[in-house]
Amino acid sequence: MQTRKTGVRAQQADRTRDNILKAAVKVFSKEGFTGGRIEQISTLAKSNDRMIYYYFGSKEKLFISVLEHIYASFNQAEAKLRIDLGDPEQALRELVAFIWDYYVRHPEFVTILATENLHQGQHARKSQNLKALSGEAVGVLRPIIEAGQAKGLFRDDIDITHAYLMIASLCYFYNSNRHTLSSFLAVDLADKQAKADWLVFISDLALRGLRR
Amino acid sequence: MQTRKTGVRAQQADRTRDNILKAAVKVFSKEGFTGGRIEQISTLAKSNDRMIYYYFGSKEKLFISVLEHIYASFNQAEAKLRIDLGDPEQALRELVAFIWDYYVRHPEFVTILATENLHQGQHARKSQNLKALSGEAVGVLRPIIEAGQAKGLFRDDIDITHAYLMIASLCYFYNSNRHTLSSFLAVDLADKQAKADWLVFISDLALRGLRR
Amino acid sequence: MQTRKTGVRAQQADRTRDNILKAAVKVFSKEGFTGGRIEQISTLAKSNDRMIYYYFGSKEKLFISVLEHIYASFNQAEAKLRIDLGDPEQALRELVAFIWDYYVRHPEFVTILATENLHQGQHARKSQNLKALSGEAVGVLRPIIEAGQAKGLFRDDIDITHAYLMIASLCYFYNSNRHTLSSFLAVDLADKQAKADWLVFISDLALRGLRR
Amino acid sequence: MQTRKTGVRAQQADRTRDNILKAAVKVFSKEGFTGGRIEQISTLAKSNDRMIYYYFGSKEKLFISVLEHIYASFNQAEAKLRIDLGDPEQALRELVAFIWDYYVRHPEFVTILATENLHQGQHARKSQNLKALSGEAVGVLRPIIEAGQAKGLFRDDIDITHAYLMIASLCYFYNSNRHTLSSFLAVDLADKQAKADWLVFISDLALRGLRR
DNA sequence: AATGAATGAGGGTTCATTCAT
DNA sequence: TATGAATGAACCCTCATTCAT
Incomplete structure (x- = not known):
C-alpha cells in the first residue's frame, strides 16, 4: 500500500498537471477566458492539447x-x-x-x-x-x-x-x-x-x- | 437640434450606424471584446455583418x-x-x-x-x-x-x-x-x-x- | 420584382448548394453518417467547409x-x-x-x-x-x-x-x-x-x- | 464442460476478454463501427482502453x-x-x-x-x-x-x-x-x-x- | 446604401493508439 | 495481468473578413 503520488511516473504526472495549471494562469490572465487559447497553454506548459482534456476535462473546467x-x-x-x-x-x-x-x-x-x-x-x-x-x-x-x-x-x-x-x-x-x-x-x-x-x-x- | 445629415437616405444611414453602435455596446459589454461576435452585433442591430465593415472598418475600430x-x-x-x-x-x-x-x-x-x-x-x-x-x-x-x-x-x-x-x-x-x-x-x-x-x-x- | 433565383450570382449560389448536396449523398452513402467527413464533402463539391454551414447549418442538417x-x-x-x-x-x-x-x-x-x-x-x-x-x-x-x-x-x-x-x-x-x-x-x-x-x-x- | 483455461489469473483474463467482447457487441450494434468508441466499450466492460489492445490488437480486429x-x-x-x-x-x-x-x-x-x-x-x-x-x-x-x-x-x-x-x-x-x-x-x-x-x-x- | 456569397485560418475537442512501468 | 500517462492527427464548427454586385 502506498500513497497516491509516489513513483516516478506519478510524480511526472503531477508535474505535468502543475505545468498546465500554471501556464493556464498566465495565459488566461493575459488573454482572458475567451481569448486564452488551449494550444497556447499546452505549448507554454511544454505539453500538448490532449493532456489538458486528460487532466481537466475542458477549457471551462481548467479555468475553474x-x-x-x-x-x-x-x-x-x-x-x-x-x-x-x-x-x-x-x-x-x-x-x-x-x-x-x-x-x-x-x-x-x-x-x-x-x-x-x-x-x-x-x-x-x-x-x-x-x-x-x-x-x-x-x-x-x-x-x-x-x-x-x-x-x-x-x-x-x-x-x-x-x-x-x-x-x-x-x-x-x-x-x-x-x-x-x-x-x-x-x-x-x-x-x-x-x-x-x-x-x-x-x-x-x-x-x-x-x-x- | 437637428440630425447630422439631411436627406432620407443619409438619415437612414445614420440610423443604421447608430443601431450598430448601440448593439455593439450591449454585446461587447456582455461578452467582452474577444467574445463579442460581429454577427451577434449585426443581428441585434437588425443589419448585417457587411454593414459593420462599411461603417466601422473592423471589429477593433468598432470597439474603439x-x-x-x-x-x-x-x-x-x-x-x-x-x-x-x-x-x-x-x-x-x-x-x-x-x-x-x-x-x-x-x-x-x-x-x-x-x-x-x-x-x-x-x-x-x-x-x-x-x-x-x-x-x-x-x-x-x-x-x-x-x-x-x-x-x-x-x-x-x-x-x-x-x-x-x-x-x-x-x-x-x-x-x-x-x-x-x-x-x-x-x-x-x-x-x-x-x-x-x-x-x-x-x-x-x-x-x-x-x-x- | 423578380423570382428568387435569377441573376448570375444567385444561380451560382444554387449550383454551389447543389454541388454540396450531391457530394454529401455520395460521401454519406459510402462512409455513413459518422464516417462521412465534412471536408471530404466540401472538397468533392469543389467548395469549402464553411459553405456547408452557410447553406445547411450543420452536418446533421446536411444529412437530413x-x-x-x-x-x-x-x-x-x-x-x-x-x-x-x-x-x-x-x-x-x-x-x-x-x-x-x-x-x-x-x-x-x-x-x-x-x-x-x-x-x-x-x-x-x-x-x-x-x-x-x-x-x-x-x-x-x-x-x-x-x-x-x-x-x-x-x-x-x-x-x-x-x-x-x-x-x-x-x-x-x-x-x-x-x-x-x-x-x-x-x-x-x-x-x-x-x-x-x-x-x-x-x-x-x-x-x-x-x-x- | 470446462473453462478454456485453468488457474485463477487465466480465468480472470478470460472474463475480461469476454466482457470486452460483449460490450463491443452492444456498442458497435448501437453506434456502428465508426461511431463505436473504444472508450465506451472499455467503460461498459468495466476495463480500460489499453486492455482492448492487449486482447484484440486494434479496433478493427475487435470488430472482426x-x-x-x-x-x-x-x-x-x-x-x-x-x-x-x-x-x-x-x-x-x-x-x-x-x-x-x-x-x-x-x-x-x-x-x-x-x-x-x-x-x-x-x-x-x-x-x-x-x-x-x-x-x-x-x-x-x-x-x-x-x-x-x-x-x-x-x-x-x-x-x-x-x-x-x-x-x-x-x-x-x-x-x-x-x-x-x-x-x-x-x-x-x-x-x-x-x-x-x-x-x-x-x-x-x-x-x-x-x-x- | 446595402447585401448575399465566399473564404482561410484556427477554435475547442475527440479519436484510436502507444509508451513505460 | 494490468493500467495511468502521453500523443498527433483529425473532427466539426466558428471566426472576422472580403468579393462582387
Missing part, C-alpha cells in the same frame, strides 16, 4: 481550476500573516499593505478576477472548492476591528463588510484599471513612488474610515 | 468607437451636473452620488472599462478622440476641493489624483466585482438597501479622507 | 437534406411510372421491376436508408419535409391490387402493408446485404444474370403472394 | 471478433434446431419462424450485419474463422426442400439460393428498416400483433414460393 488555484494561493499567503493585535491601528496598516502588495505582485490575481466578473461569476458558481475557500474573506480583518473597538480606537458601528469592501476597492481599482486611468490622469500609475504614495494614502484613509 | 461613445456619454451626463460650491461637503456628496449612480445605472460602462483594461488599454491608445475626451477627469472634482480648502474645511495637502482615485475605486469595485464578491461575502450586493448603505458609507469616507 | 433529397428523387422517378391497370398481373411485375431497378441503379438510396436505420431514424424524425414526402408509399401499389381484386385475380384479404413490405424486402435485402451474403453463399450476387434471375423469382413470388 | 461472435452464436442456435422432415411444409414454417425470431430477439445481429455491409464487408473478408463458419448457410434449408421435393410437394426447379434469400429478405428487412418504415407506413411495426401477423404472412409466402 485556475480560479481555485489563485484563491487558494491568496489564502495561503494570508495565512502566513502574523499580525500583532496589540496595536490595532498598526495591525490595520499591515493588512492593507499585505493586500495591496499581493495585488501589485500578483497582477494575474487581479486580471483573472476581472475576467471572471466579466463572465458574471459563471465559473466560480460551478466550483464546490471555491465555496469552501471563501467564508474566510473577513477572517483576518475581523479580529483587528474587534481589537480596535475593545481599545476604544475604532467606532462601534462598523459594518465589517463595508470595511472589507473599502480596503479591497482601494487596493484593486488602482491595479485593475491602471491602463485606462493612464489615459485620463496625468500620472504614471506604474511609477514606484506613485504606488508607495497611494499605499500611504489608502492606509490613512482606511484608518480614518474606522476611527471614532 | 464603443469606447469613445461610452466616455462621451459619461461626459455628457457629468456636464449636466449643477453642483453648488457654496457647501463643499454637500457638493462632494453629490459628486460621489452622481458617479455611484452612473456606474449602477450603466453597467455597460463598467464592463467595457474592465474589458479594455484586460486588453491593457490597447484600443484606447489608438483613439485620438478619446484623448480629447480625457483631461477632464478631475474637472468637476477640483473646484469642489478648492472650495472646501478655501473654507478651511478640507486639508491643504490633498493630492487631487488621490482624491479622484479614491472616489472612483469606491464606486467602481462594488459594481465591477459584485459577482465574485457574492461568492465570498454573505451579503447580497444587488440588494437595494445594501447599495444605499454603501453610498452613505463611501460618501462619509470620502469626506473623512478630505477633511482636516 | 440528403435524406429528403433521395426520397424526393425516388418519388419523382415513381411519379413517371405509367402503369396500365388493364392487366393487373403485368402491372405488378412492372412495379416490382421498377423498385428493383431503382435499388440496383441507386445504391446510395439503399446505403443511406441503412445508415439512417442504424441511427434509429433520428434524422428522419427531425424532418418536416420527409413526413410530407411519405404517405405515398403505397400510392402506386394500391390501385394495382384493387384492379387485381376487381378482376378476381388477387385475393380479397390482402393487407396492403404486407404487400408493400414483401416487395420492398425482396428488392432491398439482395442489394443491402450483398457483401456479407457473398461470404456465405457460393454465388456472385453482382453478376448480371444472377440479378436478372432474382428479379424473375421475386416477380413470380410477389404474384404468388397476391393471387387467389 | 464481434462479427465472428455473432455468427457463431447464430450457428449455435441453429444447431439446436430439431426439425422433423416428415412434414416438409411444417418444417419450412419452423425454419422461417426460427430465423424470424432470432432476428427479432437479436437486434444486434441485424445492426452489425447492416454495419458490416455499409463497410462493404471489408472486415468479414479479413476473417479466416468467418469463412469457416459460413458454407453452412443453406445447411438447414436444403434437406427441407429436398424432403418437400421427394414428397412431390415442392417444385423441382427451386434454386436453393433463391429460397434462402427469400426467407432472409422477408425476416431481415422488417427488422433492419423498421425506423424509416415507421415514418412511411401508418403501422406500428414494433407492435406484437403486427409482428405475429407478419410471421404468418411470410410463412405462407415462403410456402407459396416453393409449392408446385
Whole structure:
C-alpha cells in the first residue's frame, strides 16, 4: 500500500498537471477566458492539447481550476500573516499593505478576477472548492476591528463588510484599471513612488474610515 | 437640434450606424471584446455583418468607437451636473452620488472599462478622440476641493489624483466585482438597501479622507 | 420584382448548394453518417467547409437534406411510372421491376436508408419535409391490387402493408446485404444474370403472394 | 464442460476478454463501427482502453471478433434446431419462424450485419474463422426442400439460393428498416400483433414460393 | 446604401493508439 | 495481468473578413 503520488511516473504526472495549471494562469490572465487559447497553454506548459482534456476535462473546467488555484494561493499567503493585535491601528496598516502588495505582485490575481466578473461569476458558481475557500474573506480583518473597538480606537458601528469592501476597492481599482486611468490622469500609475504614495494614502484613509 | 445629415437616405444611414453602435455596446459589454461576435452585433442591430465593415472598418475600430461613445456619454451626463460650491461637503456628496449612480445605472460602462483594461488599454491608445475626451477627469472634482480648502474645511495637502482615485475605486469595485464578491461575502450586493448603505458609507469616507 | 433565383450570382449560389448536396449523398452513402467527413464533402463539391454551414447549418442538417433529397428523387422517378391497370398481373411485375431497378441503379438510396436505420431514424424524425414526402408509399401499389381484386385475380384479404413490405424486402435485402451474403453463399450476387434471375423469382413470388 | 483455461489469473483474463467482447457487441450494434468508441466499450466492460489492445490488437480486429461472435452464436442456435422432415411444409414454417425470431430477439445481429455491409464487408473478408463458419448457410434449408421435393410437394426447379434469400429478405428487412418504415407506413411495426401477423404472412409466402 | 456569397485560418475537442512501468 | 500517462492527427464548427454586385 502506498500513497497516491509516489513513483516516478506519478510524480511526472503531477508535474505535468502543475505545468498546465500554471501556464493556464498566465495565459488566461493575459488573454482572458475567451481569448486564452488551449494550444497556447499546452505549448507554454511544454505539453500538448490532449493532456489538458486528460487532466481537466475542458477549457471551462481548467479555468475553474485556475480560479481555485489563485484563491487558494491568496489564502495561503494570508495565512502566513502574523499580525500583532496589540496595536490595532498598526495591525490595520499591515493588512492593507499585505493586500495591496499581493495585488501589485500578483497582477494575474487581479486580471483573472476581472475576467471572471466579466463572465458574471459563471465559473466560480460551478466550483464546490471555491465555496469552501471563501467564508474566510473577513477572517483576518475581523479580529483587528474587534481589537480596535475593545481599545476604544475604532467606532462601534462598523459594518465589517463595508470595511472589507473599502480596503479591497482601494487596493484593486488602482491595479485593475491602471491602463485606462493612464489615459485620463496625468500620472504614471506604474511609477514606484506613485504606488508607495497611494499605499500611504489608502492606509490613512482606511484608518480614518474606522476611527471614532 | 437637428440630425447630422439631411436627406432620407443619409438619415437612414445614420440610423443604421447608430443601431450598430448601440448593439455593439450591449454585446461587447456582455461578452467582452474577444467574445463579442460581429454577427451577434449585426443581428441585434437588425443589419448585417457587411454593414459593420462599411461603417466601422473592423471589429477593433468598432470597439474603439464603443469606447469613445461610452466616455462621451459619461461626459455628457457629468456636464449636466449643477453642483453648488457654496457647501463643499454637500457638493462632494453629490459628486460621489452622481458617479455611484452612473456606474449602477450603466453597467455597460463598467464592463467595457474592465474589458479594455484586460486588453491593457490597447484600443484606447489608438483613439485620438478619446484623448480629447480625457483631461477632464478631475474637472468637476477640483473646484469642489478648492472650495472646501478655501473654507478651511478640507486639508491643504490633498493630492487631487488621490482624491479622484479614491472616489472612483469606491464606486467602481462594488459594481465591477459584485459577482465574485457574492461568492465570498454573505451579503447580497444587488440588494437595494445594501447599495444605499454603501453610498452613505463611501460618501462619509470620502469626506473623512478630505477633511482636516 | 423578380423570382428568387435569377441573376448570375444567385444561380451560382444554387449550383454551389447543389454541388454540396450531391457530394454529401455520395460521401454519406459510402462512409455513413459518422464516417462521412465534412471536408471530404466540401472538397468533392469543389467548395469549402464553411459553405456547408452557410447553406445547411450543420452536418446533421446536411444529412437530413440528403435524406429528403433521395426520397424526393425516388418519388419523382415513381411519379413517371405509367402503369396500365388493364392487366393487373403485368402491372405488378412492372412495379416490382421498377423498385428493383431503382435499388440496383441507386445504391446510395439503399446505403443511406441503412445508415439512417442504424441511427434509429433520428434524422428522419427531425424532418418536416420527409413526413410530407411519405404517405405515398403505397400510392402506386394500391390501385394495382384493387384492379387485381376487381378482376378476381388477387385475393380479397390482402393487407396492403404486407404487400408493400414483401416487395420492398425482396428488392432491398439482395442489394443491402450483398457483401456479407457473398461470404456465405457460393454465388456472385453482382453478376448480371444472377440479378436478372432474382428479379424473375421475386416477380413470380410477389404474384404468388397476391393471387387467389 | 470446462473453462478454456485453468488457474485463477487465466480465468480472470478470460472474463475480461469476454466482457470486452460483449460490450463491443452492444456498442458497435448501437453506434456502428465508426461511431463505436473504444472508450465506451472499455467503460461498459468495466476495463480500460489499453486492455482492448492487449486482447484484440486494434479496433478493427475487435470488430472482426464481434462479427465472428455473432455468427457463431447464430450457428449455435441453429444447431439446436430439431426439425422433423416428415412434414416438409411444417418444417419450412419452423425454419422461417426460427430465423424470424432470432432476428427479432437479436437486434444486434441485424445492426452489425447492416454495419458490416455499409463497410462493404471489408472486415468479414479479413476473417479466416468467418469463412469457416459460413458454407453452412443453406445447411438447414436444403434437406427441407429436398424432403418437400421427394414428397412431390415442392417444385423441382427451386434454386436453393433463391429460397434462402427469400426467407432472409422477408425476416431481415422488417427488422433492419423498421425506423424509416415507421415514418412511411401508418403501422406500428414494433407492435406484437403486427409482428405475429407478419410471421404468418411470410410463412405462407415462403410456402407459396416453393409449392408446385 | 446595402447585401448575399465566399473564404482561410484556427477554435475547442475527440479519436484510436502507444509508451513505460 | 494490468493500467495511468502521453500523443498527433483529425473532427466539426466558428471566426472576422472580403468579393462582387
